Amino acid sequence: MVLGVITVLSGGVGAARLLKALSDETDPSELTAVVNVGDDMVLHGLTICPDLDTIAYTLAGLNNDDLGWGLAGETWRVMDELDALGGEAWFRLGDRDLATHLYRSQRLSEGATKTQVTAELGRHLKLRVRLLPVTDDSIATVFDTEVGELSFQEYFVKHRHGVVARSVTVRGVEQSSPSPEVIDALERSERIVIAPSNPLISIDPILQVPGVRDIITRRRDDVVAVSPIINGVALKGPADRLLGELGYEASCVGVANFYDGLIGTLIIDEADARHAPSIEATGIRVIVTTTIMAERENARRLARAVLA
Ligand code: GDP
Ligand code: CA
Numbered sequence: 001m002v003l004g005v006i007t008v009l010s011g012g013v014g015a016a017r018l019l020k021a022l023s024d025e026t027d028p029s030e031l032t033a034v035v036n037v038g039d040d041m042v043l044h045g046l047t048i049c050p051d052l053d054t055i056a057y058t059l060a061g062l063n064n065d066d067l068g069w070g071l072a073g074e075t076w077r078v079m080d081e082l083d084a085l086g087g088e089a090w091f092r093l094g095d096r097d098l099a100t101h102l103y104r105s106q107r108l109s110e111g112a113t114k115t116q117v118t119a120e121l122g123r124h125l126k127l128r129v130r131l132l133p134v135t136d137d138s139i140a141t142v143f144d145t146e147v148g149e150l151s152f153q154e155y156f157v158k159h160r161h162g163v164v165a166r167s168v169t170v171r172g173v174e175q176s177s178p179s180p181e182v183i184d185a186l187e188r189s190e191r192i193v194i195a196p197s198n199p200l201i202s203i204d205p206i207l208q209v210p211g212v213r214d215i216i217t218r219r220r221d222d223v224v225a226v227s228p229i230i231n232g233v234a235l236k237g238p239a240d241r242l243l244g245e246l247g248y249e250a251s252c253v254g255v256a257n258f259y260d261g262l263i264g265t266l267i268i269d270e271a272d273a274r275h276a277p278s279i280e281a282t283g284i285r286v287i288v289t290t291t292i293m294a295e296r297e298n299a300r301r302l303a304r305a306v307l308a
Helices: 013-025 050-059 077-085 095-109 114-124 152-158 180-188 199-208 212-218 239-245 252-258 270-280 296-307
Strands: 006-010 031-035 041-043 046-048 130-133 140-145 148-151 165-171 191-194 223-226 265-269 285-289
Touching: 006 013, 006 199, 013 031, 013 050, 013 296, 031 050, 031 180, 046 095, 050 114, 050 130, 077 095, 095 114, 114 130, 130 180, 140 152, 148 152, 165 199, 165 239, 180 212, 199 212, 199 239, 199 252, 223 296, 239 252, 252 265, 252 270, 265 270, 265 296, 270 285, 285 296
Parallel strands: 006 031, 006 191, 031 130, 191 223, 223 265, 265 285
Antiparallel strands: 041 046, 140 148, 140 165
C-alpha cells in the first residue's frame, strides 16, 4: 500500500476543489482524503455516498459544475419515470450516477466494505488520489430544527437548509470505528489538512469517529485548516448560518474557535486579514492568502500555501 504523505479531512465540494488544486501542485499518489460519510443514505434500497462521489467525480473531471453535484452531461430518464410513478423523486439521481449507486449497493450486499468499494470505483475512474471513507460503519447526521428532527437530506434538499437548527447529532458514531487505513493515514502522513468544508456537518462527523479527534489533537502542530468562511459568508451551503445557530461566530474567527486544540495553522482569505491578530492570540498560526478556488491559478496558489 502506498501511503499518502498528506491526509486531507474532507466533506464534499470544498474538499473536492482543494484536492484537485493539491493534485496540480504535488504528486496525487501522495494524497489521501479521509471522507465524511455522515451524509450517506439509503434510498430506493441503494447506498448513496454524496461526499465520496462529489470528490471522485470532481477529481475525474466528470463533475457537473452547473448543478454543483452529480455528473456532467447527465440525463434524467429514470427520475422522470419514477416521478410519474409517484416515487421518491425529490432527491435527484441522474441515469449515469445511478450506475455508481447500483454498483456500490450490490458490492456492499456481497459483503465488500465501503472502503473496498470506494477503491474499486476510484480505480474505474483512474483516480490517483486515495479516497477513504472515515469509517465502514453506518453513521447518520441528523438535525434538530425548528420544524422537528430532519435527516441530512431532508434538511439540505427538502428544506434547502432554510430552517433554524438547534443541534446536529451524528447517529451511530459512538459505536463506529475508523478503518485501519484511516488510522494509518492519520498517524503516518507528514501533514494533515482540514479542507474548507463545512466544519459542523462535514468535518465534525469525521472528528467524532472514536479515535480520530485524539490523533488530530496529538498531531496538531502538523494540522493545517483552510477556512470555508470568507468575509463572514460560506461560498456555498449553510456553514455560516450553522456556525451562528450553534454558538460560534460566523467568520474565520468562529472557524478558528471551532478547531481550537486541533490545528496548528489556519489559512484565511485576504478579505479576512484583519482577523489574523485575534486568531494568532489563541496560539494558532495564521496564513493569509487567496482562498477562493474558482480560478485555477488562485486554487494553485492556495494549494502551494497548504503544502508550504
Ligand atoms: P458539501 O458536502 O458538498 O456541502 O461540501 P463541503 O462541506 O466540502 O463544502 C462546503 C463548504 O465549502 C462551504 O462552506 C463553502 O464555503 C466551502 N467552499 C467551497 N468552495 C470554496 C473555495 O473555493 N474556497 C473556500 N475557502 N471555501 C470553499
Ligand atoms: Ca456533504
